[in-house]
Amino acid sequence: MKPIVILFLVFSSFFIVGDLYSQIPQKVVENLKNSVVRILIDSIPMGTGFFVSSDGDIVTNYHVIVNNNLRLSQDGNITSKIYIETKDKKRYEVYIHNYYINKGKKQSELYDYCLLKIKNNRIKFPFLKLGKYEDMKEGQFILTCGYPFGMEEQFVSAGYVSTKCVQELYYQEHVSSGVPVIADTMKRNISYLDITTNKGNSGGPIIVYDKNESILVVGISSFIVTPIGEGAKYILNKIEESKKIGHAELLGINILEEIQKLAEALTYNSFGISGCISIDYFRETYREK
Amino acid sequence: MKPIVILFLVFSSFFIVGDLYSQIPQKVVENLKNSVVRILIDSIPMGTGFFVSSDGDIVTNYHVIVNNNLRLSQDGNITSKIYIETKDKKRYEVYIHNYYINKGKKQSELYDYCLLKIKNNRIKFPFLKLGKYEDMKEGQFILTCGYPFGMEEQFVSAGYVSTKCVQELYYQEHVSSGVPVIADTMKRNISYLDITTNKGNSGGPIIVYDKNESILVVGISSFIVTPIGEGAKYILNKIEESKKIGHAELLGINILEEIQKLAEALTYNSFGISGCISIDYFRETYREK
Amino acid sequence: MKPIVILFLVFSSFFIVGDLYSQIPQKVVENLKNSVVRILIDSIPMGTGFFVSSDGDIVTNYHVIVNNNLRLSQDGNITSKIYIETKDKKRYEVYIHNYYINKGKKQSELYDYCLLKIKNNRIKFPFLKLGKYEDMKEGQFILTCGYPFGMEEQFVSAGYVSTKCVQELYYQEHVSSGVPVIADTMKRNISYLDITTNKGNSGGPIIVYDKNESILVVGISSFIVTPIGEGAKYILNKIEESKKIGHAELLGINILEEIQKLAEALTYNSFGISGCISIDYFRETYREK
Structure with a gap:
């Protein structure tokens, strides 16, 4: 009898599998979407971010926040208003956590992360758990969610980790003469991804999930490789x-x-080759403080 | 003994699964391709369509048929010849079902569907079963098939349902003064898709399939989100x-x-973000008549 | 008891499957990457190739090697230096196997393959096993690896076989008058692929793998379908x-x-539609000699 029982079971699981592999677990997609937000500076859509705590801490790329759209007063104070918008289209005004644009500015710029906080928040938000760069394997199935092309709806895309590698960076200081000087070289862990991301996906989470459908953020969607x-x-x-x-x-x-x-x-849109920076840099900063 | 048996079975199914998940069932791909057709107006390739009945009823987008390439006589009769071409390169002349360009014209244009019928047909064709918008879940694995870039061969692409949402539409009436007037606003159920489609894929079926490898059409491939x-x-x-x-x-x-x-x-080609309109609108019209 | 046992087992395999389908086996990705090389002519990155024997035989596209970048002396000898670079960034000088640019030149050009050999090699290299065109089924999950956009790191991408078909070719002879003449028509087996490849992926292997994670090359990544x-x-x-x-x-x-x-x-980059030529043409030539 044993072989027959075995065959029968294998046969059943065959069909169940066929059914299962045909989709990303709905709970994963839902939890991902609920934790992802759109980021706007003075009502101009700038990119994507995601909640990392229930009290409304939001991570995004540094370059999504600190760029030509962020207006400053003559004495260097931010005069732009920054908003996040959740999936249900509710907007909240946020501010940049001081550490990331002052004491930690250099690190924030290099590893391209920034922490936003909601003003006077009393709401509990769904959030994503931070994983590690080592949780991301080459060949791993990954997801991201964001607001490409200034879309008003979230776009979820799926793909694979293509190559994990170290990228060398040259940190420029804009000295008084106006000529940038290479002040430092640094390295960062990145991954090239076989996934669709475009302008606007910057700052979104790159996630993996396990058999219990629990999500881990392993990287921040940060760049695109383009032909020109x-x-x-x-x-x-x-x-x-x-x-x-x-x-x-x-x-x-x-x-x-x-x-x-x-x-x-x-220049800003995908020919299918995307990239993320390891979440480790942000996670360590976030825990320290 | 029980734990050992269990382990053994789990181990077997592991390998079987590994084998299975590495492909889309061949029967699904074959049935999909056999039901999809190329649409030509006066020998210019315009897009894609698919059979929805064995006697040769074909659905496509309204915009694939009614556009600048469709020549009309002075009294408004269609003088262009419309053809469909099956996978085996056989061509059949078709005509537009009168309802979709007369009594039902407004609906056809808004929900972007059109019904074609083969002239004097006596052949039985393979066809696709119409499903429902609710059969499409966010995260679901989907397929489409069509003729992008005017290709002569069919192109099958695979991806995921990214976001289901409601799109608001403004229906313009081109009044005698020449200035378009917003005559009506309507809503339609669409889905953003993480799949490769390009100009020419319009009118193709978005399908899901179940464990028995039976296919359901859940949407019509209709638009692309582009950077400019x-x-x-x-x-x-x-x-x-x-x-x-x-x-x-x-x-x-x-x-x-x-x-x-x-x-x-x-403008007309994919940066990886595609879209479809719910099949419900067409299905209801098709059943009514 | 039986039904309960069955249910339990099915339930377990459900979760295991969920875990498994979420990645491409790491061994497959690793073996693929170790066998793929970058090809440079006089230090200009030209495309991709892969080892087909342990003593360092490398296959790539003919068009990756024989093009405007390959400098020739007045008497037709190659004066450019050709290099391959492995994943660990080691470079080796290679030469073109004489057969492919002389006696077999016409076939090499038509079926777009070329064999390179390492000069004075004593190293054992990891290599990929050559499969058959018939091992590639429509709907099959496939992988490729290469150096798109002149990237210094390898990029692995995943997708599906879309359509297998026969392509007709016109072989031109550049006669003395300067006007090309159609000397011959030939056919070749190709596949359209739903996968991301770009300029630089040319010459890379299209692979399938089985439940034992062993790899077979079924095609050579050779072309892209573009909108213009x-x-x-x-x-x-x-x-x-x-x-x-x-x-x-x-x-x-x-x-x-x-x-x-x-x-x-x-022109040279992907809108998601890629193509490969059957590996059969090269495999047969390679065995014969």
Whole structure:
């Protein structure tokens, strides 16, 4: 009898498996979405973030917050209003935790993380548990969730960890002469990911989940590998400058502006190769304080 | 003995699973492909459709059929010839079911569906069963099949349901003054999908399948989220107009035409974010009549 | 008791499966990466290749090696230096096996394969086993590994076999008059793939793996389907010619060069539709000799 019983069981599990592998567990998708927020500076959508505590601590990329859209007063105070928006479209005003733009600024910039806190919060939020870089294996199935292209709805995408590696960074100091100087070189653990992310996904969580459907954040969605990359940024800067000189029109078309739009579309959006920075850097900072 | 038996069984199913999850069931792929057709207007490839009955009823998007390529006589009759082409490259002339461009025109346009019928048909065709929007769960594994980029071969792509949501629409009436007026606002159930679709995939079926490998259509592949989107359409229109004025050549290159081609490539093709409209709207219309 | 035991077992395997399907076996990813190499001509990254024997035989695409970057002396000898670089960043100088550029040149060009050998090699390399085109089923889960965008790290991507089909080719002979003549038509077995590949992935292996995690190469990553395709190549050629005439500047921007960069980015990179050529052609040649 034994072999027959075994065959029968194997046969059953065959079908159950067929059914199961056809989806990402709904609980995982739901929990992920409930913890992810849109980030806006003065009502301009800037990117993605996620709750890391029930009292409303939010992590995002440093570059999502500290960029040309963040207005400062003459004495360096932030005059922009920063908001997060949850999945149910509720907005909350947030502020940047002081450590990340002062004492910890250099680290925040290099490892591209930033901590936001909700003003006068009394609500309990769903949040994601922070894992470790070592929880991310090459070949691992991963998910992210975010607001690409300034979409108003969340977009969940799925893929695989492609390559874990160390990236070398050159930290520039903008000295008084105006010429940037390489002040330091540092290394950071990153992963290249075979997943769809685009401009706006920055700051979103890269997650894995286990058999109990519990989620761990292993990285922060931070960059994209594009076909024209650095070259395009050079063009974009050059066009930006030339626009100060005047308009170059051909039959009523502002030709440089159109080329600029096309170059931007190619620069900030995915040809399928995405990247994240290890969550370890943020997690350690967050625990320390 | 019991624990040992259990361990053994679990161990076996481990390997079987490893084998199974490595592919989409061949029967599913085959049935999907056999039911999907290419749609051509006057021999220009326009998009994708699929059989929904054995006697050759075909569904596609309204925008795949009713667009600038569909020639009309002065009294409004269709003078273009519409064809479908099956996987084995056989072509059949089809006509638009009258309901969808007359009494039901407004609904067809809003929910972007259209029913085609084969002229004088006596053949039995393989077809896909219509499911429901509620059969589509966020995180669900889905497939589509179509003819992107005017390819002559079918392209099957796989992905996940990212977000189900309601989209608000403004229905414009083109009144005699020439200025479009918002005549109505309506809502439709859509899904954002983490799957590769491009220009030409429009009208294809979004399917799920169960453990018995039986297929259900849950949506119609209808749109793409792109980085330059509406902005690009504005450019494209402007360029189209300027081309009427004259050629803008630089060293023998028709510069505006080249920019137009690049903008089109970026506008109609996928950066990984696709979308479908619920199959419910079509299914209800189809049953009623 | 029996039903209870069965239920329990099925329940267990449910969870195990949930855990398993969430990743590509690490051994598969590791073995794949260890056998894949970057190919450089005179230190310019050209594409991807992979070991097919322990003594260092490497396969890549013909077009990765024989192209405008390969410098020749006046009497037709190769003066460029060709290198392969393994995952651990070690470089080895290689030479093209004579058969593939002489007696077998026509076949190599048509089926787009080339065999490289390491000069004076004494090292044992990990290598991939060659499978058959028939091992690749439509719907099958596949992997590739390569160096897209000239990346220094390997990028692994995963996807599915979309469509197996026969492609017709026209073999041109460049006769003395300078006008190419169609000398022959040939057919080759290809597959369209739902996977992310970009410029630089050319020459990489398309693999399947079985329940024992053993790998078979079923195709060589060779082409991409793009939205502007042939049209763009025409533009690119025209721009290349016009650049010989002079610079077309608008406000200091070399407008044609920028358009060229954008067209190249759109031409050589993935909108999610990739393609491979059957491994059979190479395998048969390799065994014969």
